[in-house]
Amino acid sequence: MFRLKRKTKLIHGGSPFDPQTGAVSVPIYQVSTYKQDEIGVHKGYEYSRTGNPTRHALEQYIADLEEGARGFAFSSGMAAIHAVFSLLSAGDHIILTDDVYGGTYRIVTKVLNRLGIDNTFADTTSLDEVAKALQPNTKALFVETPTNPLLKVSDVAVLAAWCKAEELLFVVDNTFSTPYWQNPLALGADIVLHSATKYIGGHSDVVAGLAVVKNDKLGEELHFVQNATGGVLGPQDAWLLMRGLKTLGLRMEAHEENALAIVEYLSGLDTIESIHYPGLRSHPQHELAKRQARGFGGIVSFDVGSGEKASDMIRRLKYFTLAESLGAVESLISVPARMTHASIPRERRALLGITDGLVRISVGIEDHEDLIADLEQALAE
Numbered sequence: 001m002f003r004l005k006r007k008t009k010l011i012h013g014g015s016p017f018d019p020q021t022g023a024v025s026v027p028i029y030q031v032s033t034y035k036q037d038e039i040g041v042h043k044g045y046e047y048s049r050t051g052n053p054t055r056h057a058l059e060q061y062i063a064d065l066e067e068g069a070r071g072f073a074f075s076s077g078m079a080a081i082h083a084v085f086s087l088l089s090a091g092d093h094i095i096l097t098d099d100v101y102g103g104t105y106r107i108v109t110k111v112l113n114r115l116g117i118d119n120t121f122a123d124t125t126s127l128d129e130v131a132k133a134l135q136p137n138t139k140a141l142f143v144e145t146p147t148n149p150l151l152k153v154s155d156v157a158v159l160a161a162w163c164k165a166e167e168l169l170f171v172v173d174n175t176f177s178t179p180y181w182q183n184p185l186a187l188g189a190d191i192v193l194h195s196a197t198k199y200i201g202g203h204s205d206v207v208a209g210l211a212v213v214k215n216d217k218l219g220e221e222l223h224f225v226q227n228a229t230g231g232v233l234g235p236q237d238a239w240l241l242m243r244g245l246k247t248l249g250l251r252m253e254a255h256e257e258n259a260l261a262i263v264e265y266l267s268g269l270d271t272i273e274s275i276h277y278p279g280l281r282s283h284p285q286h287e288l289a290k291r292q293a294r295g296f297g298g299i300v301s302f303d304v305g306s307g308e309k310a311s312d313m314i315r316r317l318k319y320f321t322l323a324e325s326l327g328a329v330e331s332l333i334s335v336p337a338r339m340t341h342a343s344i345p346r347e348r349r350a351l352l353g354i355t356d357g358l359v360r361i362s363v364g365i366e367d368h369e370d371l372i373a374d375l376e377q378a379l380a381e
Ligand SMILES: *Cc1c(COP(=O)(O)O)cnc(C)c1O
Pocket: 076, 077, 078, 079, 101, 103, 104, 144, 148, 173, 175, 176, 194, 195, 196, 197, 198, 207, 208, 209
C-alpha cells in the first residue's frame, strides 16, 4: 500500500462509505439498540453506548488520520481526557505540562486528587524538569503541545523515549495542531487526544472529544472505560465531525496563512510587549516546532500591557468575536486570565506568564487584510 498524502487521506481515510447502502456520507444512525437474530447473535452492534455505526465510522476515520490502532469519540474533550485518566488507579501519580488547558488542570487538581491520583505539573519543554517530577508511583505523562495560551512546544519524540524507558503511559493533547500538522503517535506517544470542539469540528457548532491509541491492548482498555463510564458522542455530532474533517487541511492552511500575516503585523508594533507564536524565529522552540510538526497553527497570543488595554482593544474589535473556544472558521479573541484560565489561581497564572494583558486570538479564515485592519483600528490609542 502506498502512503496517501494528507489531503487525500482526509477525503478517503477511515471507511468513508456506508457499508449497507454505499452512501458517500455515512448516515446518521439515530438508534439506541439493535435487533438480535438469536440471543447474542447480532451484526456487531448491541447498544449504542457500546457501539454505534456513525460513531464507529468517525472512530475509524480519526484512528486512520492519527495513524493509530483504534479511535474513540466522546461527548466532549474533557470526557475524552477523563476516560484516559480512568485507565489509572488510586495511588498512581501523573506528571503534566504546567500551562495545560484550564479544564485539564481542574479535573486533575479537583477531581482526580479526591480519587487518590496524585499530580505534579512540570515544564515539559525540558526533559530535566520532567525527570525531576518522577516518583516511584508515576504512571503517566500528559503533555499538551503547543500549549494554551503561551504556545510552548515540548519535544514529543524525546519525551516518548523517556516514557518508554520509565514504563510510563505517554498521552499527548494534540488539539492545537490537529492530525493535519502533527501526529504524536508516529513520534512515539501511546495515546493522542483532541478537543474536537476546536479545529476538527471547525465551525463552532459541536462539543466533542476524540482519543486514538497506538495498539489493540490499549484499545481494549479504553473501550472498556468508554463503555463503562458512558461519555459517548451522539450520532448527529459524530456526523458533524466527519463533515468538518473533510476540509481540515484547507482550513488549517488558511488559519496558518492568516496567523503568519497577523504575527508579521504585530511584530512591527512597539506597543506590543510580547508575541507568542511557534512560527516566529524568536520563539524559544521554533526549530523543534519546525521539525516536529508540519505547520505552526492558527493560535497567536500577545501581551498588550494591561488588562485595561486588553478590554479597550476588545471593545473596539469588529471581526474578532469575544468568546471562549478556538479553532473555528471565524476569528475569536479571549483574555485567558479572565476566561479560559480563570480556574487557575492568580499566583500560579503569574508564575506561568499568563498576565492580565495577555490576549489570545484564534485566527479564522477570513481575508487577513480585513483582520489586520480591524486590529489596527482597535489598537489605535
Ligand atoms: C478545549 C480544550 C479541551 C477541552 O475540550 P472540551 O471539548 O471543551 O471539553 C482540552 N484540551 C485543549 C487543549 C482544549 O483547547
